[in-house]
Amino acid sequence: MRYSEKELLSLALQSPDREGKILHRMSGTKGRLVEGYKDRLIRLKANFLFLFKTNEQGQILEPVGAVLLERCKLQPEPKADKANVFSIALQDDPECKYYFACRSFDECTDWLTALRNASYENMRSNILLLQGKLSRQTGQPGLQLRHIPAAEQ
Amino acid sequence: MKLNEKNVTAYATCASPIDKDGYLHKRGEVNRGFQRRYFLLKGNLLFYFDRKGDKEPVGVIVLEGCTVELSSDAIESDCPNVFEIVFQGPGTRTYVLMADNHDDMESWMKALQCANYDYKRLQVQELQRQLKELEDRGVRGDEGDLLNGAVGGWAPQPRVNPFDKDRFDPKRVPPKTGVNSRPRGPNRPPPPPPVRGPPPPPPIKPTPAPTTNQQPSGSSTFFTPLDTSSIKQNGNGGTSLNTSKAASTWYNAAIESSDRSNSAGASAWYTAVPQNISLTQSAPASTSLNKSAAKASPGASRHNVRSAGVAGSSLFYDTSGAKV
Numbered sequence: 001m002r003y004s005e006k007e008l009l010s011l012a013l014q015s016p017d018r019e020g021k022i023l024h025r026m027s028g029t030k031g032r033l034v035e036g037y038k039d040r041l042i043r044l045k046a047n048f049l050f051l052f053k054t055n056e057q058g059q060i061l062e063p064v065g066a067v068l069l070e071r072c073k074l075q076p077e078p079k080a081d082k083a084n085v086f087s088i089a090l091q092d093d094p095e096c097k098y099y100f101a102c103r104s105f106d107e108c109t110d111w112l113t114a115l116r117n118a119s120y121e122n123m124r125s126n127i128l129l130l131q132g133k134l135s136r137q138t139g140q141p142g143l144q145l146r147h148i149p150a151a152e153q
Numbered sequence: 154m155k156l157n158e159k160n161v162t163a164y165a166t167c168a169s170p171i172d173k174d175g176y177l178h179k180r181g182e183v184n185r186g187f188q189r190r191y192f193l194l195k196g197n198l199l200f201y202f203d204r205k206g207d208k209e210p211v212g213v214i215v216l217e218g219c220t221v222e223l224s225s226d227a228i229e230s231d232c233p234n235v236f237e238i239v240f241q242g243p244g245t246r247t248y249v250l251m252a253d254n255h256d257d258m259e260s261w262m263k264a265l266q267c268a269n270y271d272y273k274r275l276q277v278q279e280l281q282r283q284l285k286e287l288e289d290r291g292v293r294g295d296e297g298d299l300l301n302g303a304v305g306g307w308a309p310q311p312r313v314n315p316f317d318k319d320r321f322d323p324k325r326v327p328p329k330t331g332v333n334s335r336p337r338g339p340n341r342p343p344p345p346p347p348v349r350g351p352p353p354p355p356p357i358k359p360t361p362a363p364t365t366n367q368q369p370s371g372s373s374t375f376f377t378p379l380d381t382s383s384i385k386q387n388g389n390g391g392t393s394l395n396t397s398k399a400a401s402t403w404y405n406a407a408i409e410s411s412d413r414s415n416s417a418g419a420s421a422w423y424t425a426v427p428q429n430i431s432l433t434q435s436a437p438a439s440t441s442l443n444k445s446a447a448k449a450s451p452g453a454s455r456h457n458v459r460s461a462g463v464a465g466s467s468l469f470y471d472t473s474g475a476k477v
Contacts, residue, residue: 001158002212009154010242011217046197046217046270050154063154070164070196092163120196121169123273130280137287 012050012063016043018114023082023101024051037082037101040064047120049088067098069118076108084108088115165193165200165210172196173264174205175257180249187251192261197270199238214238214248221265224249234258238265 023037041052041060051065073089077099080087084102102108116122173194178187179201190201190211197217200210216238224235234255238248252258266272 001162001210003156003158003161004212004214004240004246005154005156006242006244006246007218007240008156008215010240010245011215012154014218048215066154066156068157068161068164068198071167071169072160090157090160090163091167092159120270120273123270123277124170124196126277127273127280130277130284134280134284134287137284 008048008066009063011045011048012043012052012066014045016045016050017118018044018111020102020107020111021054022111025099027087027095027097027099037099042100044069044114044118047118049115049118069115070121071119074112074115076112086112161198161213162209164195164198165213166208169195172268173261175261176205176253177201177257177261178251180251182246192250194264194268197268199265199268216265216268217270218242219269221262223262236262 020042022040022042024040024042025035025037039054041054043050043052047069049067049069050063051067052063053061055061067088067090069088071091073087073091073094075087075089077085077087080099080101082101084105084107086100086102086108088098088100090096100111102111171193173192175192176189177192179190180187190203191205191207193200193202193210197215199214199216201212201214202210219238219240222237222239224232224237232251234252234257236250236252236258238250240246250261252261
């Protein structure tokens with residue numbers, strides 16, 4: 001499947017919603033070699049999580065991966081080999097997970113919350129919820145947001 | 154940069170909500186001709202397939218950081234209904250798309266412009282702000298501000314129209330026959346439904362500032378009938394006449410401006426729940442009310458306040474009626 005790679009890259013390089021250094025490894029499907037944790041910088045932007053390689057000085061090198069955060073399962077992994085680990089499991093292959101090891105429990109929780117709220121579907125249901133609340137209070141269907149022309153965004 | 158394509162493909166074909174779908178023609182990057190593709194918009198991802206129902210998309214466009222514009226090509230050449238998705242930045246591509254007709258093109262352009270993540274985020278923030286504003290108004294209502302309070306913290310209740318002649322009210326059975334009814338001749342049209350005094354404008358009470366803590370449990374507690382005796386104290390009989398005339402004028406204006414279907418009788422005055430109160434209107438009725446207030450004796454100085462309150466309130470109801 002073709003995808004707009006350069007455009008996605010420019011998205012990755014914009015100022016992120018959340019960013020942090022983290023340890024990352026993949027868990028393999030059966031038979032795949034499970035590698036050890038690697039130093040990575042992860043950036044959350046819109047509903048994508050981007051992974052960057054860093055060098056010894058902590059400078060960002062090239063992006064090495066992008067994960068679409070829709071319909072994925074996010075959970076803490078208390079029984080993992082390290083502490084404060086959470087995982088992202090994707091719907092197409094639940095065995096193939098992204099493991100991320102944080103430096104503290106709070107960091108782990110914060111990331112999980114941020115990633116959970118990042119999905120477009122989550123925002124969509126938020127909007128429906130708020131519109132419902134508004135219409136219950138005002139007796140009108142949800143107050144309409146005026147169309148914001150693209151130029152103003 | 155490796156995108157997890159399997160996951161994205163799975164998202165394209167899974168049962169998540171579709172924002173828009175349909176056939177469009179897409180211009181190739183190398184082959185400059187238009188190819189017909191089935192497009193599927195899910196959130197900020199625009200997938201395109203060879204055909205509807207295909208298992209795997211040919212490609213996906215991430216709609217972030219782009220603008221949707223009419224194509225300059227369309228004006229130059231003979232291709233109408235052509236628009237573009239334009240990305241900024243080095244090495245990025247412009248996707249040229251053609252719809253079958255003008256309406257299709259417009260509807261796609263609108264959908265794509267609103268698809269991006271930031272727009273949705275703005276929507277959420279705007280709705281949260283509107284909710285907060287409503288809640289804040291409810292809080293302010295407790296501070297005794299009549300106008301704000303009339304709106305705030307007041308959940309719409311089913312209102313009871315005491316003037317509804319269809320509704321049986323044992324306290325207010327209109328005299329149809331009997332000692333107090335008007336004499337009716339054989340050819341006289343029946344009198345209009347009896348209205349007790351002037352239709353009650355918002356309460357004028359010779360009491361301290363009406364607190365909006367009298368939150369209505371039913372409408373009747375909030376809008377108590379005008380105490381006509383107190384009005385007469387203000388001046389001569391003409392004043393009260395003016396008042397009632399003014400009141401009925403105001404009342405009629407409210408009726409006319411209200412388009413509620415149940416606005417029979419005085420119910421229009423009850424039913425309006427104004428969302429935005431603006432004090433820009435000044436109904437002629439309120440002028441006479443103000444005049445009557447001006448004639449108030451010093452001893453009834455509170456009436457000035459009340460009348461002003463009435464004027465304000467009549468504005469309030471006029472506005473609401475108009476806005477309805």
